Every structure is written in structure tokens, then in C-alpha cells.
Amino acid sequence: MASRVLPAFGSRRSLHIFERNYYAYRSQWLMFASGFFEPFFYLLAIGIGLNHLVGALPVGGRSVSYATFVAPGMLATSAMNGAVIDSIFNPFFRLKISHTYDAVLSTPLDVTDVALGEVWWALSRAALYAASFIVCMVLLGDATSPWVVLCWPGAVLTSLAFTCVGLAGCTYVRSWQDFDVVTLVTLPLFLFSGTFFPITLYPQWLGAIVSVSPLYQAAALLRGLATGQFDLLMLGRAGYLVALGLAGLWLAARRFRAILTP
Amino acid sequence: MTAQGGRDIVAEARGLVKRFGAFEAVRGVDFTIARGESFGFLGPNGAGKTSTMRMVSAVSQPSAGSLSIFGLDPRVHGPEIRGRIGVVPQDDSLELELSVRLNIEMYGRYFDLPRRVLRERTDELLDFARLTERADSKVDDLSGGMKRRLTIARALVNRPEMLILDEPTTGLDPQARHLLWERLYRLKREGVTLIITTHYMDEAEQLCDRLVVMDNGTIVAEGAPRELIEHHSSREVLELRFGTDAHAAMHDVLAPHAERVEVLPDRVLLYVEDGDDALRTVHAAGITPLSALVRRSSLEDVFLRLTGRTLVD
Numbered sequence: 001m002a003s004r005v006l007p008a009f010g011s012r013r014s015l016h017i018f019e020r021n022y023y024a025y026r027s028q029w030l031m032f033a034s035g036f037f038e039p040f041f042y043l044l045a046i047g048i049g050l051n052h053l054v055g056a057l058p059v060g061g062r063s064v065s066y067a068t069f070v071a072p073g074m075l076a077t078s079a080m081n082g083a084v085i086d087s088i089f090n091p092f093f094r095l096k097i098s099h100t101y102d103a104v105l106s107t108p109l110d111v112t113d114v115a116l117g118e119v120w121w122a123l124s125r126a127a128l129y130a131a132s133f134i135v136c137m138v139l140l141g142d143a144t145s146p147w148v149v150l151c152w153p154g155a156v157l158t159s160l161a162f163t164c165v166g167l168a169g170c171t172y173v174r175s176w177q178d179f180d181v182v183t184l185v186t187l188p189l190f191l192f193s194g195t196f197f198p199i200t201l202y203p204q205w206l207g208a209i210v211s212v213s214p215l216y217q218a219a220a221l222l223r224g225l226a227t228g229q230f231d232l233l234m235l236g237r238a239g240y241l242v243a244l245g246l247a248g249l250w251l252a253a254r255r256f257r258a259i260l261t262p
Numbered sequence: 263m264t265a266q267g268g269r270d271i272v273a274e275a276r277g278l279v280k281r282f283g284a285f286e287a288v289r290g291v292d293f294t295i296a297r298g299e300s301f302g303f304l305g306p307n308g309a310g311k312t313s314t315m316r317m318v319s320a321v322s323q324p325s326a327g328s329l330s331i332f333g334l335d336p337r338v339h340g341p342e343i344r345g346r347i348g349v350v351p352q353d354d355s356l357e358l359e360l361s362v363r364l365n366i367e368m369y370g371r372y373f374d375l376p377r378r379v380l381r382e383r384t385d386e387l388l389d390f391a392r393l394t395e396r397a398d399s400k401v402d403d404l405s406g407g408m409k410r411r412l413t414i415a416r417a418l419v420n421r422p423e424m425l426i427l428d429e430p431t432t433g434l435d436p437q438a439r440h441l442l443w444e445r446l447y448r449l450k451r452e453g454v455t456l457i458i459t460t461h462y463m464d465e466a467e468q469l470c471d472r473l474v475v476m477d478n479g480t481i482v483a484e485g486a487p488r489e490l491i492e493h494h495s496s497r498e499v500l501e502l503r504f505g506t507d508a509h510a511a512m513h514d515v516l517a518p519h520a521e522r523v524e525v526l527p528d529r530v531l532l533y534v535e536d537g538d539d540a541l542r543t544v545h546a547a548g549i550t551p552l553s554a555l556v557r558r559s560s561l562e563d564v565f566l567r568l569t570g571r572t573l574v575d
Binding site for chain 1: 282316319321322323340341342344345347349351353355356357358359360364368369371372373374416417420
């Protein structure tokens with residue numbers, strides 16, 4: 001009965017949430033720096049250590065070094081981890097502890113703007129970190145093709161999928177204890193989604209299950225882009241991530257509305 | 263003074279209902295608020311005041327009935343309505359990590375106000391809230407009264423036509439309350455419509471031109487504070503205290519000496535025209551209370567009369 005003439009995915013006003021987060025975080029440069037260093041350390045450790053032990057792996061038709069194989073997986077993982085922090089941990093605090101959004105909703109902003117604004121913020125951070133990660137890949141010789149630059153939008157797309165799903169998930173978190181569940185989901189994703197080894201090593205049925213994992217789709221997409229080996233399947237992978245993002249954002253906005261403006 | 267008679271109406275509700283699942287928080291209320299008026303919602307906790315406020319501030323959607331703010335439907339024109347009002351919520355919900363100044367400036371950005379305009383306006387508002395010296399402090403370090411004034415300053419950043427205050431002075435000491443009231447009078451003089459919820463009857467008597475008394479999600483009375491008192495209560499009240507257990511038994515004994523007798527757990531109230539006179543007749547009848555107090559009727563008495571309960575437990 002209540003007809004709504006509000007945009008389903010937020011409006012331009014959502015950018016004010018980005019601005020708000022910028023003001024709130026601008027003094028916390030250490031947190032930003034850690035976001036740059038974490039992936040760098042991963043790459044370094046793998047490049048120096050594992051690379052020599054593991055040897056070459058097949059990607060598409062070609063044989064590549066382990067570091068080249070694993071770097072896009074690390075990039076996807078880094079995008080996922082960043083998204084989890086920016087969509088679950090921080091918004092949970094603002095949603096249920098500090099009640100930041102309650103004050104915001106007394107202004108022209110709508111709940112959809114709040115959800116979309118958090119997405120802008122997460123994507124901007126993801127874009128920054130991904131850029132530095134890709135520079136590291138190139139510097140350490142882990143990138144074999146100039147197409148590696150396409151990993152940048154690819155990583156942002158990965159962040160979009162995880163941020164939106166995370167925002168929806170954030171609304172179900174009841175207390176800090178529930179964050180263990182987040183780890184319970186992200187850790188196996190991180191370990192088994194074809195990030196460290198090809199999923200062809202799994203029995204076929206298990207491989208089929210793993211291929212549903214958004215992190216697998218993201219890692220496979222980024223790997224194709226990093227090595228410059230394109231196929232049509234990649235469009236499907238990108239489409240999967242976009243669809244996940246839109247569904248997540250839609251659900252997040254609905255849940256935000258139910259919680260904030262019952 | 264009433265809202266009718268061709269004056270500019272800023273808020274009008276007819277049969278307004280708010281349900282949360284099976285629970286009905288607001289059960290069909292009607293009210294009309296005129297521009298420049300200072301209008302109160304008085305009632306105990308859980309009466310439905312905050313739910314009503316959230317609908318009037320176009321934050322939560324009515325479940326049934328009609329509501330019009332500035333002549334607009336909040337279901338459709340939410341952002342536009344919210345752009346023209348200021349809201350002071352019950353819990354300040356300030357940005358604790360940001361400075362006092364940034365709390366106002368950032369809030370202004372939500373209204374799409376340019377930074378240049380905001381810098382100027384923030385200076386004025388800091389002055390209004392007497393917080394100029396604390397402009398660069400973190401909000402966490404402010405006292406309760408300062409936080410409240412900052413919340414009001416923040417709510418004024420868009421130069422609202424209507425300011426909605428939910429329990430503005432709950433938890434403040436008397437000095438902080440009076441300072442806040444004085445700032446609210448000033449706004450009223452400038453023509454800002456004030457909508458105030460409170461469970462303090464002295465606050466309602468001080469601030470409101472007109473008010474409604476809410477209980478259990480409905481409006482049980484409406485009028486100017488003085489009108490309500492004259493209409494629903496006697497001129498004076500004689501408060502008598504006996505031994506705790508004796509109160510219930512005193513009702514019938516005291517009934518002949520007053521227009522009406524209310525028995526509360528800690529005292530007995532006699533509604534009378536002349537308190538001192540009534541006390542003399544009580545004494546003359548051989549009744550000896552432990553203590554006696556004569557006072558004027560207040561909104562508290564109106565509320566007690568209408569609902570059979572006290573306002574503040």
C-alpha cells in the first residue's frame with residue numbers, strides 16, 4: 001500500500017556517506033598503510049619461498065611460475081578481505097553500536113543511499129589497494145602480460161561482489177561474537193577457492209562445488225587477465241560477480257530499511 | 263490559541279497508525295500543527311510519542327491513516343520533507359570520532375549545502391550553542407548538556423522550518439535544562455515551529471503553546487497547558503502523607519473534603535479549590551496527616567486524572 005518513489009539502489013546523495021567516512025578515517029593513516037603492506041608481504045613471501053619449491057603450473061595452455069599463478073589469487077583474496085572489513089565490521093559498528101545511520105536518516109538521505117555510500121567507500125579503498133598490489137606484481141616480475149592492468153577493474157569488481165553480499169550479511173550480525181562466523185566463511189573460501197592451487201586437483205564433483213565460490217570466480221577471472229589469456233568464460237565470471245553484487249545490495253538495502261526505519 | 267482559522271498548517275495527521283508486527287504503538291491519532299507554534303506530545307515512556315515523531319520527521323512510514331507535512335506526503339516526498347526539518351533525537355547519536363565543528367559541517371553536507379556556506383553557518387551555530395571554545399574538541403570529551411546543545415545546533419544547520427525535539431532535556435541537570443529552554447525560546451521567537459516530546463510536565467508547561475497528552479498509543483486530551491489544567495483538574499491540590507499502609511483506607515475518609523481524591527503509593531492527593539481551607543477542614547475532622555503540602559494543579563494531575571497513572575514513575 002505504501003507506494004515508494006525512491007530509487008531502489010540509492011541516489012547521488014550516497015556520496016555524502018563516502019565523505020563522512022573520509023572525515024572519520026582521515027586521521028587513521030596507519031590502518032590505510034596496513035592495507036598496502038599486507039598483500040605486499042604475501043607476494044614477497046610467495047615469490048621468495050614457495051615459488052622455488054613448487055615450480056611451474058599450467059594456466060590455460062601455458063606453463064607459468066607459481067608466483068604468476070598465485071598472485072591473481074592473492075589479489076582476489078585481498079579484495080575479499082578488504083570488502084569484509086568495509087562491509088561487515090565497520091558498518092556493523094555504525095549500524096548497531098554508534099547509531100551513526102540513525103542521525104543520517106533524519107536528513108534527505110535514504111537507507112538505500114546509506115548502503116550505496118558504504119559500497120562507494122569500500123570500492124574506493126579496494127581500488128587503491130588493488131592498484132598498489134598490481135604495481136607490486138609488476139615490480140616482482142609476477143605479471144607476464146601488459147593486460148595485467150585489467151586486473152585493476154577486475155579487483156574492484158571482486159570487491160563489489162563481496163562488499164554488497166557483506167553489507168547484507170552485516171545486518172544479520174547480532175554481536176561481536178558473530179564475527180567468528182565471518183571467519184568461518186572467509187577462511188575456507190581463501191584456502192580452497194583455487195587461490196593456492198588449481199581446482200583441477202579436486203575430484204570433479206568437489207570442483208563443481210568450489211566453482212560456485214565467488215572467490216574462485218574472481219581468482220580465475222583475474223588470472224586470465226593477469227596472463228592475458230582471454231576466453232568467453234570470463235564474461236560469465238564477471239557477470240556472476242555483478243549479479244552477486246546487485247543481489248547483495250538489494251538485500252542489504254531492504255535489511256537496512258527493516259532495521260533502521262521499521 | 264488553536265491551529266484552525268486559516269493559519270498555515272505544517273503538520274496534519276488523521277487516524278495515524280504505526281504497527282510493529284502485531285504491536286500497535288500508535289493507534290489512530292489526529293493532530294494539526296500550525297506554523298510558528300510550539301507543540302508538545304506529553305506522555306509516559308511507551309505512550310507512542312517517539313513512534314509518532316519518527317513518522318512526522320518522515321523517517322518511518324505510517325502503517326495506516328493520513329499524514330501530511332508541509333502539505334506533502336512523507337511516503338512520496340521523504341527527502342524533500344527531511345530537507346526542511348531538523349531533528350534532535352533522544353540519544354544524541356553524534357559522531358564521536360569527529361570534532362564538534364565537523365559534526366555540524368558534515369551533517370550540513372547531507373543537505374547538499376556547499377562547504378563555504380557551511381563554514382559560515384557553523385560559526386554562527388557554535389556561537390548559538392555556546393560551544394565556540396570547544397569547536398575543535400572531540401565530541402567524546404563534552405558534557406551531557408554540551409552534547410545536547412551540539413545536537414540542537416546540528417539540527418539547525420539546514421535552517422529548518424520545523425524543529426522536532428524528542429525528550430530534549432532528559433538526563434540534564436537543572437542549569438543545563440534552563441540554558442537549553444532559553445535557546446528554544448529564541449528559536450520560537452525566530453518563527454521556527456517546535457515539536458517537543460517530553461515526560462516532564464514542567465517542561466511542557468514552559469515550552470508548549472499547545473499539547474496533546476498521549477497514553478497507550480492514543481491521544482487522551484488536547485489543548486493549551488493552562489486550559490487542560492483548568493478543564494481536567496481543580497485549582498489547587500492538597501498532598502497528604504500518612505503511614506504507608508494507611509493510604510488505601512484514607513480514600514473514603516477524605517472523600518467528603520475534596521472534589522476528588524487520588525490515592526498514590528506514597529501520598530494522597532485532594533483536588534480542591536482552596537488547599538489551606540481544605541487542610542483546616544481535614545484537621546477539624548480529627549484527621550492528622552504526617553505531612554501536608556498545598557500546591558497549584560499541574561499537567562501531572564491532568565495526566566493522573568485522564569489515565570489513572572502518574573507520568574514519571
